[in-house]
Each structure stands twice: as C-alpha cells, then as structure tokens.
Amino acid sequence: MYKDIEDFPGSDFAVVTVGTFDGLHLGHQKIISRMKAIAAEHGGDTVLVTFDPHPRLVLNNNPTELRFISSQQRKMQLLEQFGIDNMIVIPFTIEFSKTPSEQFIKEYLVDKIHVKKLIVGYDHHFGRNREGNYEQLEETGEKYGFEVEEIDAQYLDDVAVSSTKIRNALMEGNVKLANQMLGYEYSIAGKVIEGNKIGRKIGFPTANIDVHDKFKLVAAGGVYACKVGVDDKIFYGMGNIGWRPTVGINGLVTEVHIFNFDADIYGKEIIIYFIDRIRDEKRFANLDELKIQLEKDKIATRKIVNEIL
Incomplete structure (x- = not known):
C-alpha cells in the first residue's frame, strides 16, 4: 500500500480503478477480476486508487452520522486476499475535492501511475462535484493514450448490487442478504x-x-x-x-x-x-x-x- 502517490514507482502497463469501494462487494470484485485478467494478458500491474478519509466524511454536512461497511484496514485485508498488486491511498481534503476531473486524471493517473487501462463500474463518477462520467473518461483516455472499460452492474435476484443496498440490509439485520451481495x-x-x-x-x-x-x-x-x-x-x-x-x-x-x-x-x-x-x-x-x-x-x-x- 502507498499512502503517498509519489512513492509509487509506476508501471509499464498499469491497469487502474478508482473509487471508495465500501464493502468490496460482488460488483467491486468483478472489476478486480477484470483488472487481473488484463494485467496478466499484458504482463502489467493492477492498481487500485482510493481515498482516506472517505469523501463523504469530508463533504457531508453531518459526518458523525455516517457509517461504512468496511474500515480502511479491512479493505486492505480484502484487497490482498483478492490479489490486487498495488493500493494507493490519496488523502481526501476539501481542497482536493475541488480538483477538476481531467486534472485529476492527468496529474495522478497519467503522470504518476502511467495508466494504460482504466476499469470503472457502471455508475462511476469522479472529480469535482462528481462531474466526470464514462463518456468524458473515454474522451480523456483518447487524449492521454489510455483505454477505458466499463463493467456492468452485478445482479442478485434481479437487483443491482450496491454498497447502499448492503448498508440498508445490515441496518435491517438481514446479514444473510448482505453477505450474498458482499460475496463473503x-x-x-x-x-x-x-x-x-x-x-x-x-x-x-x-x-x-x-x-x-x-x-x-x-x-x-x-x-x-x-x-x-x-x-x-x-x-x-x-x-x-x-x-x-x-x-x-x-x-x-x-x-x-x-x-x-x-x-x-x-x-x-x-x-x-x-x-x-x-x-x-x-x-x-x-x-x-x-x-x-x-x-x-x-x-x-x-x-x-x-x-x-
């Protein structure tokens, strides 16, 4: 794990994903599986970029009321178990939250990580005010020389798996359903x-x-x-x-x-x-x-x- 992106040595073929990954549920695991397959095909490395503290703790009006499925420590344990090569933790601040999406991609993913393939979930947004979407990612990828791939939602009984649905299940005491969506x-x-x-x-x-x-x-x-x-x-x-x-x-x-x-x-x-x-x-x-x-x-x-x- 790298707590400072400057410490990351870069990669000849970096397969990257970015997000908070609360719970590392079945949808997240599908992204990781695809990353590993691409990295293996090209002799590259998987790189997961996440944030600490969780962005909602910085941006939410009532952060003391927020609760999360997995701690940063548990997230690290699971990522090691799932076979991610590198985890980069970017400190999340109010100032950082104002970074435009293209600037984030250029300064972090392109210049520092040397991304060749970016894998995102079906509902992924990023950058200032979550302004970046998949279409913008594709345009930015063409500009800076990396490919983008979107992973479809994972469904359980015709319901798309999400961290929010898992949190709701846990708050209702339905750990059996939560476990099915988590995959563990x-x-x-x-x-x-x-x-x-x-x-x-x-x-x-x-x-x-x-x-x-x-x-x-x-x-x-x-x-x-x-x-x-x-x-x-x-x-x-x-x-x-x-x-x-x-x-x-x-x-x-x-x-x-x-x-x-x-x-x-x-x-x-x-x-x-x-x-x-x-x-x-x-x-x-x-x-x-x-x-x-x-x-x-x-x-x-x-x-x-x-x-x-």
Whole structure:
C-alpha cells in the first residue's frame, strides 16, 4: 500500500480503478477480476486508487452520522486476499475535492501511475462535484493514450448490487442478504474487553469487543449465528448486538458466546463474522428467562452452523 502517490514507482502497463469501494462487494470484485485478467494478458500491474478519509466524511454536512461497511484496514485485508498488486491511498481534503476531473486524471493517473487501462463500474463518477462520467473518461483516455472499460452492474435476484443496498440490509439485520451481495461474511473486529460477566453466571460467557472504528456500520440489534476468528483459528458461536435490555446497562454492546471455548482472550483482537440472524433483541423479566431463551438460541445457531459445515 502507498499512502503517498509519489512513492509509487509506476508501471509499464498499469491497469487502474478508482473509487471508495465500501464493502468490496460482488460488483467491486468483478472489476478486480477484470483488472487481473488484463494485467496478466499484458504482463502489467493492477492498481487500485482510493481515498482516506472517505469523501463523504469530508463533504457531508453531518459526518458523525455516517457509517461504512468496511474500515480502511479491512479493505486492505480484502484487497490482498483478492490479489490486487498495488493500493494507493490519496488523502481526501476539501481542497482536493475541488480538483477538476481531467486534472485529476492527468496529474495522478497519467503522470504518476502511467495508466494504460482504466476499469470503472457502471455508475462511476469522479472529480469535482462528481462531474466526470464514462463518456468524458473515454474522451480523456483518447487524449492521454489510455483505454477505458466499463463493467456492468452485478445482479442478485434481479437487483443491482450496491454498497447502499448492503448498508440498508445490515441496518435491517438481514446479514444473510448482505453477505450474498458482499460475496463473503460481514464482520466486526475489535479488542476483547471486560464485561459485566452476567453471561458467565448463567452458563453463557461472552467476549465483549471494543469496536475501534467509530464509523463502522454495526448491524441491527439482535442475536446472530457467527464464526469467530481468534489467533488465526475459526470457532463458531452466537453473537449479540444491542443495548443490554435485560441487565439494565446503557450503551451499545457487541459480544459473542463462543461454543466449546474457555481460553482467556482478554486484550486480544478477534473478528466476528455474522452468518444469519436468529432473533430480535428482547427484554426478559429475569436471568432465568434469559437463560431459557439463550438455550433455544444455541439450538437454532447450531442448526445454522451445521448446514454450512
């Protein structure tokens, strides 16, 4: 990854895409697959250009209300997994946002990256006020000697996949649909912190995690079937997102009960992968009622887990 475009050495045949890529969903993955195919054909390199912070955090009137599917760190992990050769992160500022589209292409893509092929999504706009579109890109490509290719939308049940649709699905708690559009499991990462240990008293100890990224989109409250990554190993369990309605504690909590697991993981970084939603969050009259429900949740979770194993 290059945090300064000046550090990028250039490429004899750079296959480039530009965008925010929130979630790196099926549509984004199609772009990446096409980039890799072209680069392999020409002995070139794939280059993904993105921005930090997210442009909406700079340009939006209420940036504190914005939430995103993937953090920059998670985006980097996924891009490495998907086989992108180079990722360039351009600092996004108010001043940078005023750059005309052709100037951006000339100064960044042509002069510094030496683009030979630019791959964009079906709804791609860029530059000042998102003024640049595909037709303008083609004209600019002819002027500066690079080709442009547009990738069609990817559809799931006749609906075009988009980051917005995935965010909406997550806010409704429909992680199964979100995962189908992502092509992998939505996840939340964080450090395990001390909780109130009430779960332990009723036979359901949980790992409470501190979500570092304040702009992370946390799915709707409820109980979920999950996979859990601990020390590069995968376990299964049931996660809870919510406001602790039964135990009377304020604050959003993300926690997971890991099946057949009793190691001390306080202070460790773990990642929770959400498979499917079991139920809404409920308030119970007492801990005995909560325990009865958690036993039912465990049965439901094991059934879901057994179906994917």
